[in-house]
Amino acid sequence: MTDKPQHLLLRALRGETVERPPVWMMRQAGRYLPEYMTLRAKYDFFTRVETPELACEITLQPIDIIGPDAAIIFSDILVIPQALGVKVLLEENKGPILPDTISTQADIDRLQVEGAAERLDYVCQAISMTKKALNGRVPLIGFAGAPFTILCYMVEGKGSKNFDKAKQFCFSQPHLAHALLQKITDATISYLRAQVAAGADCIQVFDSWSGMLAPADFDLYALPYLRQIADAISPLCPVILFPKGSWYALPQLAETSAAAVGVDWTISPKYARILTGSKLTVQGNFDPIKLLTTPAQIKKDVTKMINDFGPQRYIANLGHGILPHVPVDNAKAFVDAVKEYTV
């Protein structure tokens, strides 16, 4: 499974008894760190993503400053559309734009699955470089967007409140939706295999928009592709599935080959345990807005969260990405509170 079996995160993912839960923060690399802002002022987003030295440096920043139990490689979920041959534009402080949206069979036929993983070799280089620099301090998490979420961006062409156009595409032309989802899935599996080969100790799959789907539609457009990814990658390293908002799918996700499932704050820790039947490790689910209170309040709330989940088979994390205006001391209070927890 891994050459670092002693790491707290990997032990929690294997369901081993731990002395305290491991902790990391989603999108911990960047955003709220002044050290990141300095790099951001010098290099545009895709330069930071595509330059292994920069991605490595950004990945390491929170490890040195905040001290979580895992690093997550600095990258973006939209590298998959890029690798499939779709243009992605990104202006700072604005969402991504994909000017050539997918709407027809011809659009899907043009997507180049072959060679997609190779075109993302810069991510694997960043992983190798980071792995070396970490030198066993903490494990390194690789990641990708889930196929439904990537479809959302490829069809909608930009971020959206409800991804109406993407959902309409699925509901009106399900055969096209499935063809697109399968191509994304195939490229993603190759890409994640390469991340593991480069040194990723664990993989998280972000389904950021699956929560827009009704349970029956999640079963059609999200779950089968998450399952394909989990089945392909789990023999290589532990997989964390994080379909944000899709609390209703927890019983089914607990039956996949994934080692863990992420939950957001709109499900109580106790109910998340009930729905997963304690069959796998659960990760989450601190409301990111609560990082804007005080260090003392954060520590109190974190302790309650760990007690509610129970400290075993649990990874402390936020329920969604950290906000850019969180004070560094508050982010540190979150990590410290978990580290100070005693079973």
Add this chain to the structure above:
Amino acid sequence: MTDKPQHLLLRALRGETVERPPVWMMRQAGRYLPEYMTLRAKYDFFTRVETPELACEITLQPIDIIGPDAAIIFSDILVIPQALGVKVLLEENKGPILPDTISTQADIDRLQVEGAAERLDYVCQAISMTKKALNGRVPLIGFAGAPFTILCYMVEGKGSKNFDKAKQFCFSQPHLAHALLQKITDATISYLRAQVAAGADCIQVFDSWSGMLAPADFDLYALPYLRQIADAISPLCPVILFPKGSWYALPQLAETSAAAVGVDWTISPKYARILTGSKLTVQGNFDPIKLLTTPAQIKKDVTKMINDFGPQRYIANLGHGILPHVPVDNAKAFVDAVKEYTV
């Protein structure tokens, strides 16, 4: 309770056996109707809301064109901040703007609960006028925004993806949040009592943003105020509570004095029945995007939805507001599918 006990909607709200479920559509008045667009081109939003003759005409349009089993008065949830003395600006096709946001005790002290309902007398006039024009054809639903949702707009000052600022206000200054929520609740109860006195047969309370709250925070910032409203209005007429996204609160909502609870499409009909223990009527939960498929597909999906909820103690509706670009024939297919359903 009501002088029109035979209306299908009111019978379903009382839990009586019906020959088919009643149907209406959230925000059925306006948006997708060409007849509404004609009025919209002539009068700005608040002129349409504040002129009883216009609000009445807009409320009746879908009754004549689409034929649902209930009318809902054309108005806006942000009339409550206005009545409390807060400026609300609205540009067409953009969200509302409240330039004077609430952040201090002094801001809250300035809000004028006394006379708030009286300042909304134009809504009651519109209700009386519409009631007369309906002449018993279908019952008339009055409504208000729930206190937490109104707080969101008053603190954030505008629509938002996650209402970070409003939630931060609650989490950082809970005593101020509760003072504000109580003032909104007091004004809302007076306002809803006036709506019933003017002829509303039933009241729906929209908690459009409560789904942003963790279950424990819903218990603090949303539920107590929903309960106060339900308790105050239920002796006068049936109350439907619709806290969008707050599926986790269904067991508690089922224990309130409300006659029904609305659910969105992210909970399956069967699970909604399990969580409410079949103790009250459930309303929902068609994914609004599915109105962009075809009339044939809509009829198939509606029939499945009714079968999944079961036709008794059920009100067919969307899980959220209708989209402006829904073809009128598709909206009609939704209503027709329910009307054609036979138990």
